[in-house]
Amino acid sequence: MNSHECRQGKRCKSRRRDDDGELHGAALETADSLCRLCEEEAFAAIRALPRDFALLADTSTNPTGTRSRTPAVRRTPGRSAPINLDAYELMAKIDDELLRWALRLDTDFDDAPRDPQQRVARCVAVLSTRLGTLVDQPTHIFDALLPHPDGGDYLGRESLNGVDAVLRLATYHRTAQGILGLTETSVSYLNTETCHLCGTRSLYAHLDEDPGDDCRIACRTCHHTWSQDEFTRLNNPEAA
Incomplete structure (x- = not known):
């Protein structure tokens, strides 16, 4: 049970x-x-961190606009220009947390790029192939700057396990979206399709993180997930 x-x-x-x-x-x-859907959402957020970091870096030096390569997201109306300090602080947190776990999971990761943006991309590349290992990590003790009750920070120790790491990194992605004034369209609900396993109309499609990726279809009721090709083959053999 x-x-x-x-x-x-x-x-x-x-x-x-x-x-x-x-x-x-x-x-x-x-x-x-974490349940399967929460885990998948957190993993997708971690994979998006290099893009977030690049946009935050651009915002830090160009707070009135974003790069022409801005991903397909919609800007939330009424948001003021991001504050440089917020972007810098979040960039530092993303960099530190990714490097911390990349070093923990890859014992050969001893040549991290000096450029922060390249380092973040490298760390995510390392973690992306080990996300299952990351979320299953036992508790580790790390040196960390912790807030002091009287103000400021002090060097202390914090205990983190793999679920802590995954959720913290996913939170950094959401925080980045907030600083940038962006709202992601992450899923599309398939209201006319019926799940061939449980018979409910509770299917949705994960929108691609990258243009070349295969779209994933999931069911909110039975929690099964398929690639788009697999879903078409199983759910509509004639179309396949």
Whole structure:
């Protein structure tokens, strides 16, 4: 019997209501873990960090506009120009956190680029092939600057496991989007399609992170995920 909840709790992508109307995370067998949908969303956010970093770097030096290579997102109306200090601080956090875990997971990662933007891209490349290993990491103790109750920071120690790392990095992606005044369109709901496994109309498509990637189709009810080609073959053999 599943006796634990997704670490995301009420924010879980597969959250459910009990008889009293209270929201709970998806039921899981393992404590302190993520459900499949929350894990996938967090992994996608981590893969987007090099793009976020590049846009934040551009914003730091050009707060009135973004590069012509800005990804396909829509700008939230009424947002003021991002503050340079916010962008710089977040860039430093992204760089530090990615490097911390890249060094932990890849013992040969001893030639990190000196350029911060290249270093972030390299770290994400290392972690992207090890995201399953990352989220399963046990607790590690790290040196860290921690906020002092009387103000300022002090050098202390913090304990982080793999779920902490994945959620923190995913939060950095969302924070970057907020600083940039951007709102991502991450999914498209397929209201006319029926899941061939559970029979419900609760399918949605993950929009591609990169133009060449294969689109993924997922079901909010049974939580299965397919590539677009696999989904077409299974759900509509004639079209395939």
